[in-house]
Amino acid sequence: MHTFIFVVFILILVSLIFIYEHKTKIKKLRILIKKQYGRKPNIKKCDSFKLGYYWREHAEKVAADEKIDDITWNDLEMDNVFCRINNCNSFVGEQVLYSALHCISKSSSFIELLELKISFFAAHDKEREDIQLLLCGLGKGSGSYFLPSFIAKMDAFRISGIWKYRLMQIILASSALPVIFYKNTNFLFVTLCVLITNIVIYAINKVKYEVDLDMLNSIIKVVNVGYQIADTKKYSYENEFHDLKKEAAIFKKLSSRVNILLRKKQASLSGDVFGLIFDYLIGGTLWDFIKYDQIIRILDGKQNDYTELYKKIGEVDMAITLASFRESLPLVCTPTFWGKHILQVEQIFHPLIDEPICNTVNIDKSCIITGSNASGKSTFIKAIAINVILAQSIHTCMAKKMNLPYARIITSMAVRDDLMSGESYYIKEIKYLNRIVQSLSEERLVICAIDEILRGTNTEERIAASSSILKFIDKKNCIAIVASHDIELTQILDKTYDNYHFCEQIQEKDIAFDFKIHDGVTTSRNAIKLLEYVGFPDEIIIDAKKPFLETEKKK
Template identity: 45%
Template sequence: MNSFFIVLGIFLFGVILALFIQEYFLKKSRRQNIQKRFGTIPPERNYDYEGIASYWEEIKNQIPIEQQVDDITWNDLEMDKVYERINQCCSSVGEEYLYATLHQLHWSEEELSGLEEKIQYFGARGEERIKMMEYLLALGKKPRNFLIPFLNHTDIFEIPHILIYGILQFLLFGSLIGALVQQNALWITILIVIAGINLVVFECQHAKYERSVVTLSYITRLLFTAKKIVKSKETSFEETFHELQEPSSSFRSFSKSVQSLELHTQTRLSGVGLELIFEYIRGITLVDFTKYHKVMKALKGKKDSFFKIYHSIGQIDCAISILSFRYSSPFYCTPEFKSNMDSIKAEEIYHPLIQNAITNTISFDSCIILSGSNASGKSTFIKAIALNAILAQSIHTCLATQFVMPRSSIVTSMAVRDDIISGDSYFIRELNYLNRILSILNEERNTLCFIDEILRGTNTVERIAASIAVIKYLVQKNCISIVATHDVELTEELKDTCDNYHFREVLNEGDVKFDYKLYHGPTTTRNAILLLERMGYPEEIIRTANRYVNSITN
């Protein structure tokens, strides 16, 4: 007998020791993965943008239009790709918060300084950052959470006619008591009928709330993460920022109720053994409906507290992701905002999506006409300035050695396309894009506008005339603009109104090369026909094109 207990004790000790060793190596592996991924370029993956954008879609109506990055500008600048380049968030909440942050131009010093304070905090505390990332990874990513829409529209997700379910419960327990007291066939039959009705009602209605239980379960994980941060002895975050203690304390009983509902749902889905019997009992008693109703009512009353927790956890994850983005970039700076200036100064600026990018330096006010050959770098440069102006006002980070600007609205007109569905031609859509820029101009605030190939959808004479009129109008307003064009006529007509800069090509052994460097003054070269030649077009086309150009210029 004694030997049996000794063997059993050794076995149990071995199991416990194996579990501790497994947990140790799992924790070590997680830490190594965290350290490996931090400060690197995120790997490519598929993004569920409908879910990620849900937070932004809920809050954007509360943000002034002039402080938003509108959809056209977002698409012109390929901001989804920029988001993917920055995103190293560990949780769904962080991803949603970062996406919404990149859509907003923060003009308040307090907003950006609060974010920067957290970035600097984790930058100076490597061990605490790793621990925080462990918490956030445990929270994890749950696609299509729709947390904020769920919370803002709880009425939609509540169980209707809860009073009827209460009556059915009352009838069930009444008939049960009657059957126990009377012990006759009539009352037993009544009990069976009511139980059957309740089970049918449950089977027909439970799917409506089980989908919500998935969202509620992620809410409890978020609350649990907040609780861990508050009580953590390995981090001093809450002691420094005091953001989570008060709101998380109001959810103590809420989490237990949701965990009970989640357990019931998982048991039901497993559909095995005694567990399934207990689930039928829950179905007959409709207890999950009443419990779900209480949970939804409790959540509705704690909406403000939950928003505080969501915002705080989202900003933590976002701040660490931005810090990682900074470390993964060749170099960066924080922007300088000058309220009394109407110019931009950018030193060694580059585009975040281009590896080994060529940097450029520029300082300008009012308007720039940017000319140059095809594929010489005009569009990339414009996008680099526009993107950095957005990143400056959204995540307080610029890819440059210095970036100085006034707080401004930002709007673009670049990637214009025909719209087959609406029937709008290229030119009509371009006019709409430009008109939206004109409508956002305001003398009380700065606007930065970026136009690539202005009015290229119409004939040369009218294009030049209309372009001159539009650019002169922009110059008269509180607007800083960069306009790219192939029309050298614009550089001459507007030389007294706008600064001229250009990109150029270099002929090297008969081939066209680009240095992607910005030069002062208008372009003096053309390369379209030369590119046709280098791409192997028939000689007859090349001769005809050159002959036509010579007849015009001579």
């Protein structure tokens, strides 16, 4: 009796310790969630391949003129922009956010609904934190990011030749029947032989099965989180958006089936001898493989339903992240879309700069931006391009005000030669520019951003070719924003392109930049002064200035 009481006491004590540790963990996690909301994320780098699994499966359904192409994505360092935004609590949210940043839809319905969700979570702190706790349960396990591809290619993960396992089950059962019903021990040897054969089959194939079982675990976690968020007794989100309940209910019955398999796997991994024996005895019936195949069969054919559930849960996480992102910015607005082919921005800035200088400009036609080195030209056109993307993808702008038309964005900036393909800098650049030319369409406005057009060739041909390309672009349904050192272009295109510039103040031992955009063409140069500023030998500086001094004397 005393032993029984002692055992009961130990069980209660262990249970209380477990409950206490669980509550402490949840309390710490809630504090961390509160602390991180509205703050700049700590993530500096991201695994774009891993994050891109969902986007790659989704991309083929998106029209070409609604995608951010890889060149534009890399030109604008959009992986870094993603890292600046990303405060997601789950792998699902990260993948859906990463995918959303690749798309600029022609329809306003997605961003209108997204804005309602962002506003909802910004206004409901307690519910937001509770849902964040649920999303944290999904985690960010490396293998989980493969889930969209697993779902899309479900048929490839079925167990081939499942009939063989069913046949071995039948043989095992048939050999055991005479032993059970007729007490005929002569058949016991046959039963043992079949069981051992099945155990060997199980041992050989279980490694692949357990890897795929981890995917099923992630699948069910997503379903369970969807089902919990859709609980209208706990949360008001589902009453507001009617978003998750339908899809979550379709897969709810799978949870118990997968959980049985998972508990068996956990027992085998515990290191307990009895757990291992149990694992292989049950494995000898090949029950695991049959049950796994049944689950895959249920999922197969319902990929669209599951992908929709996955997307909607990701959008919940994304909406919370965007609410946090907006709180972390010094200045933020939602865009106003209009039918005019005019970009009207007030106090716009680049999201990757911690202490940004804001600029205001009204771009109603193509323009050329001139200015000295390091004066801010490239940063400004990148800020414009990034904000055009974010306005149309996540309905958020780093500005006090931004009015713009729906438009495709395409760039030619960070050109590099490609030694592997044998392409020079100039060949790569003209291919980049040609893709801009080929993308122009009367059906949809294109905003193109070009940094230092045709810098990879000689001056005479560069001016001739650049002016011809920019004239052609200006005649199309396009607003071109071009940064250039070539003052000649501003003279050739003065009737069709507006001119802006960035400038600096050259001091005796320093160069001061205001990083503000101004009307007109630049009149300053600073390349030689920058050589002096970074410490080049005086001999080089003096020699570099000679041509300009001689020109001044002739005047």
